[in-house]
C-alpha cells in the first residue's frame with residue numbers, strides 16, 4: 642500500500658489516504674488539495690510534491 646499524509650505538505654492537516662496504486666493516491670491527494678485547501682495552492686509541481694511524499698506502508702507479510 643502507498644500512503645500519503647497531507648500534513649507533509651500542509652502542516653496540521655490530519656487528512657491522509659492510502660491505495661495500492663501510486664496514481665490513485667495522487668489522484669485522491671490532488672482532489673483533497675482542491676477541496677480542502679483551495680485551488681490557489683495547486684501548482685504545476687504539486688503532483689511531484691505529492692509523489693515525493695508518498696511512502697510505502699509496510700505490511701507484515
Ligand SMILES: [Zn+2]
Pocket residue numbers: 647648651654655656673677678
Ligand atoms: Zn489537507
